[in-house]
Amino acid sequence: MSERQLNIKLDIAGKPYEMTINSRNEEVYRLAAREINSRLAAAQQSRVDGFSIQDYMAVVAVDLMISNIRLMRKNDVEEGDLKALSELAERLSKHLEK
8 A cells, every 4th residue: 555645845944845745754744844943043043143044054953963863872772782681581581481
């Protein structure tokens, strides 16, 4: 069964961007656009002399990537941790089988 495609228009930094997406992802795209615009507004409040909209967008991009990297690191499970958890699960199973 093919997924339904949806044409949407997102306003980012005052410019409309049309795109075709999977309909089940619409909410995520709209939330992403809202978050970008929110962070852009916050960055623009700093009013750095000589900064263009592209400069503020670069600040937002760095800010979002820092958040993304922190989240990935927080959720990243080391290979050794997986092995230890697997061994613990095995020990628990053996104990429960007694």
